Every structure is written in C-alpha cells, then in structure tokens.
Amino acid sequence: MHQQTIHFLFTTSNSSFTSSSFHPKSRFHSPHYDFASLSSPKNAHFPIFSLNATLSLPLKLPRTSEVPTISPPIRPVPHQPNLRRSQFREKMLYLESIGLDFLSLINHNPPIVSASLSDIKSTVDYMTSLGFTAIEFRRIAGMCPEIITSRVSDIVPVFTFLLREVCVNGSDLKRVIHRRPRLLACSVKQRLRPTLYFLQSIGISEVNKHTYLLSTSVEEKLIPRIEYFENIGFSHRDAVSMFRRFPQLFNYSVEGNFEPKFNYFVVEMGRDLKELKEFPHYFSFSLENRIKPRHQCCVDKGVCFPLPVLLKMSEAQFRDRVEVLFSSIG
Template identity: 65%
Template sequence: MSLISLSHAMQDTLPFLPKNNPFPPLLPPHHHDFPLLSRPKNLHFPTFSSRTITPTSLPPKPHPKIPQIPSTSPPPPMPPPNSHSDFQEKMLYLESIGLDFFSLIEHHPPIIFASLHDLKSTVDFLASMSFTTLELRRILSMCPHILTVKSTSLLPIFTFLLREVHVNGSDLKKVINRRPRLLACNVETQLRPTLYFLQSIGISEVKKHTSLLTCSVENKLIPRIDYFQKIGFSHRQTISMFCRFPPLFNYSIKENYELKLNYFMVEMGRDLREIREFPQYFSFSLENRIKPRHQICVEKGVCFPLPALLKTSEVEFRSRLEVCCNSTLPLKGSPLWCAKACDI
C-alpha cells in the first residue's frame, strides 16, 4: 500500500487528523511552531560515549596574569651580639679597667648579650660622677648587674637619693660604695616604696640607713617585724626596736635571729626584756663575741648587762672583768644589780 493510500485510510479511521496534512505531527503539541532545521552537509558533530567527556578539542583557557610584587625579602641577618669579635672586644675592654670578664659573666650571664656601646656608656657615666677607676672596679665587681643597666636609668637613681632620701652630695659616693646594689634597683618599683615604708614606721632619717632601700618590703622587712611579734613582743615594742636600731632589718631570721635568740634564752638564761632594751645584741657574732664572753663571765661568776658584755672592746672588757672579780659585785638577783652595775 502506498503512503497516500495509507493516509486516506487513516483519515477514514481517525477523522480528527487534519485532511490537508497527509502525515501526522511528529512533535508534541505546541512544538509544531518551531521549524525543523536541516542538518548542514559539511558539519560533523562529535560523537559521545557514556564516559565523562573532557572537551580536549577546545583550546585551554589562558590563566590571568598575576602582577609581580616587588621582593620584600628581609635584609641579611646582623651578626649576633655574642659573636666572636664582639665577645673579644668586650672582654678586652672590661679587662682594661681591671675587671675579670669571666668572673663577671659567671655571676651575671646577661653581660654576654650587652652591647659594647652600652657597657662603655654605663662605665663612662659612673666615671663622670667622680668615681675613680679603683672605685669602679670595686663597685662593678661587687654588683655586676650594674653593667647591664642603661646609663639613662642611672641618673634617676642619683636624683632620688639626693632629692627624696636627702643624701648630702658629699656623701653620695660613700653611699654607693657602701651599697653598690642601689644602682641596679628601679626607683619606681623598689627604692621609693621601701622609702615610704621605712618613713611610715617612724624611721625619719633614712639617709643614714640607705642600704635598707634595696630590701623588699613584702619579702624582707615585714617578715622580720612579724617574727618578733611571734616570739612575744607587741607590735609597738617591735616597731620601737627597729626604729632605734634599723640595721635589725638586715639580719637573717634563720641564721641570725633564731640561733642567737636560742642561745640567749637557753644558755644565758636571760629575759626578753633585755633584747627589747638592747636590740643591738643581734649585730654581734655568736661564735666570736657572744659565746666567749658569756663563758668567761660564767667561769668568773659575774653577770654583765648586755651593753657592757658586748659593746666594749676586748681590752676594756678584760679590764672590767678583772675589776669586778677583785671587788664585790652585786649578784644578778640582787636589787642593786641593774643595767649599769658594771659600767665603771
């Protein structure tokens, strides 16, 4: 059967087909408006498989050009401060003023990292304050920490001593020679707070006890006041002793207070009242002064008050002891015995 005959037969069977179109529409509804494009004869379409396709036929897309940033590489490293040449220069410089470089760094290793310029500036500043080479050698040997203090930090210390502690200008060198560590302390965090504390408990002339300025209030001064209160003295009595004898702050609790107090109460059998009246007792050597003189007094059967026992020279002590042994000396329990019983 021909296509035309088949079309007529379908029109008879399916009357809804259009009669002017011998072929049924091959596209869904609403798609018949788009014209069918004929395939160009010279165009060849690529064939595709079921695998993932990578369009290799297309030229690669060029990458955008990144602007070139100027090189910011760091400069070549500087030689370390403890290089061989710098180390040798510092050693030669310090030895030229009479200081043992290796002894200094043993006690204060940061000197290794200090620049030669800073070391010279510190030494030159101290020399400008009229310290002789011999004095500088002694000061820096006693306290090598001073060498790592900037010269700009030394001037506030001298100003503080002159204006706030009221040290006389003529005594300034003497103060530093007696306590070189003053030059290694900070005015704001150590020297001034200690000054205010000492003044607050009644020590008005701190200039006579400048060595106390290097002490820590929390770690040294207050614990010593607390110790005397624990052994039986009132706060008022304790403060009175420290005000009358401020060097009491300098002594160690374990190596001084405890040992001497134990000997005073156990071996000597004396009353704490004598310590309150004569706190200088702790300033004398236990082995070289206190024990020998007490033992001699025990052998001779005499009892000296603490000032007569300890303050006098050896010659004067022997002389007083001889006088007391050759005369009638009131016994300790006698009403005639007093602090000046042998003060002759």
C-alpha cells in the same frame, strides 16, 4: 555541506567496535584517526556511551590576566655568625681593657652577652663623669655585675632619688654607692621608693644614714623580721621600737643570727626580754667570739653585767672589770 554525525558504540557483550555511520570523505578520515584499528581485545569491558556531535579541536588556550611580578634585586647579606662573633670579641676586649674579667661577669650576669657595647660604654662614661675612678668602678661591678647591663637612663633616676627624696648630701653620694652598689640596679618605683616610705612609717626619719636598707624588699625581708620578734614574745610596738632604735637589725638573718642568739640568751643566759628591747645591738655581736666567752667568764667568776657593759667593752676593759668586781665580792 551537511553536518556529519558520528556514533561510537562500545559494548560489553562482544567487545567489538563498529561505526554505524561514517562518511569516507570525512575530515576525520586520515591515518591519524583510523578508528577501525582501535578495535578492542576480546572479552574486554568498556562502558557504553555515544557521541553525537561535530568534533572540532580548539585553536589555542585562553590567555590569563595574571600581572607579572617583579622580583626585588638581590643584595648581599653579611654572615650573621661572623658578625656576632666580631661584636662579642669587641665587647670582651673593651671590658678587659678597663680591668673587668669578661668570663666572670658572664657567670654572674648572663645578659651581658646580648648587651649593646655602646650602652656599656655609655654607662662607664657616665659613672666616670660622676667621679668614680677605674678602680672604684671595678669594685662596684664586682659587687653588682648588673651595673654593666644597666643603661644610663636607668641609673640617673637612682641618683636623683637619693639626692632629692632621701636627702643624701652630694659629697656623700660616692660613699653611699660604695657601701651598697646594688642601689644602682634597683628600680626607684618598684623597690627604692616603697622601702623609703616603709622605713619612714615605722619612725626611722634619717633614712639617709641607712641607705643600705633601700635595696631590700619590704615584703620579703623587712616585715618578716619584725614579725619574728612578735612571734618570740614582743608586742608589735616593742618590736618596731627595737628596729627603730637599731635599724641594722633588718640586715641580719633570722635563721643564722636571730634564732641561735635568742635561744642562747633565754636558755643559757636566762635573761629577761626587756634587756633585748633596750639593747637590740645584742644581735650585732658574735655569738661564738663575744657573747658565749664573756658570759661563761662571768659565770665562772660569779659576776653579772648589764648587756651593754658585757658586750661593748674591749677585751682588756672587760677582763679588768671582771677582776675588780670579783675582788670586791670576795
């Protein structure tokens, strides 16, 4: 059987469809392949092409080599919002059971919302094991809410540092924490130890008596206060000497304490800086309730006292001393 050749010709000139060679017994001659009925409408435009081949239909599509995937079994997942709500409520109930106001703690220490309840319980248990009562712990948490979100692994180094490096007596440990609870929320490496070294470097040897200073920043608080006294006329040596003699100066504000009291000392009292160098405790007395009234009383009576005598005496002693000195003058 010879190969059949079929030619199709579409022309754009007469839009007619012709078969130049078509065998009536061809295997394509069937109602499904009635090419004569496909003649195009008049004036239609089609591209010209020819097909010269024996047509055959594919028997089937090629198979792919894909490996079927196996889906993992579907397991039920707990509803996360409900789970978080339950944990939040459990944490709130626990803190309230030990006398802490949960909402107040959130306002002062927002990270408590995401803190682990197990970590909170461990911290409370550890503080209790050191002898802090429930009332004492509530006071500590009220002054330093960060203690609630501090882990035991963060607190233990603080107690170790105070005992070994600052030389705080074990019997005084609770007193130290009561006075400055924020010590427990400070990093030994980044805050406590650098401050200890600075205080020792300016000659404060018994830092265990001034542990409240350990939580303060050297760069942000301690050095700027020394520089203030240098700026108002003291040498660096004299300024450091004042802080060594009275370390509590580091606790006072420059704007709220040093400036108004120094201005009154110089302008109204007219005294010499040497007196401040020898008695830096002047800045620990109230300007309105102690310094001004007693200075004005001395001015009215025409008497004058050294700073320690003027400020350290009780009110009754001061009045008696003024009257005695005033009588002797008169």
